Amino acid sequence: MISVLEPATEQVLAEVPQAGVEETDAAVARALAAFPAWRAVAPGERAAQLRSLADALEERREELATLEARNAGKPIADARGEMAMVVDTFRYYAGAPERLLGETIPVPGGVDMTFREPLGVVGLIVPWNFPLTIASWKVAPALAAGNTVVLKPAELTPLTALELERIALAAGLAEGVVNVVAGPGRVAGQRLIEHPDVAKIAFTGSTEVGRGIAQGAAGTIKRVTLELGGKSANVVFADADLERAAAAAPLAVFGNAGQDCCARSRILVERSALDRFMAALEVAVEGLRVGDPLDESTQMGPLISAGQRESVAAYVDGDAPVAIRGSAPERPGFWFPPTVLCPVSNDDRAAREEIFGPVASVIPFVDEADAVRLANDTIYGLSGSIWTRDGAKALRVARALETGVLSVNSNTSVRVGTPFGGFKQSGVGRELGPHALDAYTEVKNVFYATE
Numbered sequence: 001m002i003s004v005l006e007p008a009t010e011q012v013l014a015e016v017p018q019a020g021v022e023e024t025d026a027a028v029a030r031a032l033a034a035f036p037a038w039r040a041v042a043p044g045e046r047a048a049q050l051r052s053l054a055d056a057l058e059e060r061r062e063e064l065a066t067l068e069a070r071n072a073g074k075p076i077a078d079a080r081g082e083m084a085m086v087v088d089t090f091r092y093y094a095g096a097p098e099r100l101l102g103e104t105i106p107v108p109g110g111v112d113m114t115f116r117e118p119l120g121v122v123g124l125i126v127p128w129n130f131p132l133t134i135a136s137w138k139v140a141p142a143l144a145a146g147n148t149v150v151l152k153p154a155e156l157t158p159l160t161a162l163e164l165e166r167i168a169l170a171a172g173l174a175e176g177v178v179n180v181v182a183g184p185g186r187v188a189g190q191r192l193i194e195h196p197d198v199a200k201i202a203f204t205g206s207t208e209v210g211r212g213i214a215q216g217a218a219g220t221i222k223r224v225t226l227e228l229g230g231k232s233a234n235v236v237f238a239d240a241d242l243e244r245a246a247a248a249a250p251l252a253v254f255g256n257a258g259q260d261c262c263a264r265s266r267i268l269v270e271r272s273a274l275d276r277f278m279a280a281l282e283v284a285v286e287g288l289r290v291g292d293p294l295d296e297s298t299q300m301g302p303l304i305s306a307g308q309r310e311s312v313a314a315y316v317d318g319d320a321p322v323a324i325r326g327s328a329p330e331r332p333g334f335w336f337p338p339t340v341l342c343p344v345s346n347d348d349r350a351a352r353e354e355i356f357g358p359v360a361s362v363i364p365f366v367d368e369a370d371a372v373r374l375a376n377d378t379i380y381g382l383s384g385s386i387w388t389r390d391g392a393k394a395l396r397v398a399r400a401l402e403t404g405v406l407s408v409n410s411n412t413s414v415r416v417g418t419p420f421g422g423f424k425q426s427g428v429g430r431e432l433g434p435h436a437l438d439a440y441t442e443v444k445n446v447f448y449a450t451e
């Protein structure tokens with residue numbers, strides 16, 4: 001059994017059976033058996049079934065939000081927003097089955113055409129920070145393209161994924177189309193990676209585990225998409241609306257208690273504006289409401305586990321240049337106060353490693369070239385922001401940054417209809433938007449002789 005904890009209380013929230021190799025093999029067998037019928041479902045009917053699933057999720061939205069908030073320790077307001085995105089993701093990809101277009105290509109002697117074929121059984125491995133949201137980014141396009149899926153949630157947060165399996169069945173999807181195995185990564189996850197009947201692995205998690213997945217998948221030349229870690233830069237130029245940039249900066253790194261792959265955890269500030277920016281940032285960080293995830297006004301909850309808190313605390317030791325420290329409850333729960341370190345060198349450990357907790361590093365820069373150099377001096381390339389009133393500079397810097405998802409005068413990265421994914425060691429492939437379908441289909445080329 002897996003004992004699922006509630007991070008805000010350290011109490012056991014649920015006990016669920018733990019899947020091992022046998023259960024994973026059984027799930028793959030069910031998915032394989034369901035594949036021929038699912039891919040043969042007419043596109044309009046497959047779209048209708050995905051809309052029914054979206055409707056069923058919408059009906060259960062409040063209950064799922066509460067479950068996610070309790071299990072992941074995230075503020076209920078955030079969890080509600082995430083469940084809305086889950087519903088939107090299934091609705092968006094319900095439009096895909098009827099729009100999986102091929103091409104005709106002019107060739108001599110006949111007609112040449114392409115088809116987007118499903119892959120078969122797809123293994124989906126997801127982390128604990130946005131459990132059902134990240135699962136939906138994978139399940140929805142995979143199903144829309146005609147694949148069947150085996151989803152492996154993180155051991156710490158399996159509850160909403162297990163609900164998804166039940167909801168999909170109740171919404172009318174055939175048995176075996178959506179399968180969930182709640183088991184340890186090294187057992188259930190590893191088995192999916194090695195299983196000869198799994199055509200592809202879509203993974204979200206740490207760069208370290210992603211590297212192992214790429215290696216493991218090589219054995220059977222599985223298709224792989226990887227959404228990995230980040231150390232994103234929030235670049236604030238002196239000509240920006242500094243008050244807005246400072247007011248928005250805390251939640252861009254402390255949202256989800258910093259356990260966000262898109263966290264703008266390196267705040268690069270033009271040196272001439274540093275004092276003004278820090279003064280405004282202090283007000284914003286000290287005003288953050290850290291507390292009970294089920295309280296409507298909470299903006300930041302606890303960390304996911306005792307282990308995570310220990311790992312985050314190691315970055316704020318006695319020598320750390322703590323410039324701002326917010327509040328955190330003093331009671332059971334894996335709490336950690338939002339913390340800003342300043343000044344930090346881009347070579348310091350706090351600026352190089354993904355802390356995955358509420359710790360931000362403020363790094364001063366001298367000019368545009370210096371900002372671009374510092375922002376790109378990382379193994380990661382997932383997300384980032386640029387704050388300036390100079391439109392040409394914003395576009396120059398946006399083109400120069402080696403990162404997959406950028407925002408100008410905003411810190412939002414993720415939309416259902418736009419591609420999301422990383423450069424460099426932040427991953428391979430794109431999720432969401434029209435691009436995700438490429439990752440769940442093979443292009444087949446057919447030549448038909450007419451002479």
Ligand code: NAD
Pocket residue numbers: 125126127128129130134152153154155183184185186188189190193204205206207209210212226227228229230260261354356382422426427
């Ligand atoms: P993790 O890599 O430890 O685990 C992710 C998933 O992989 C879990 O389901 C886990 O059980 C499984 N797993 C672990 N070891 C495995 C193995 N050997 N074989 C197969 N599966 C295995 O990551 P985490 O701690 O759950 O999540 C945090 C990480 O996820 C951070 O690095 C974060 O940046 C990253 N993340 C990335 C994105 C993105 O879209 N780029 C989004 C969210 C989180």
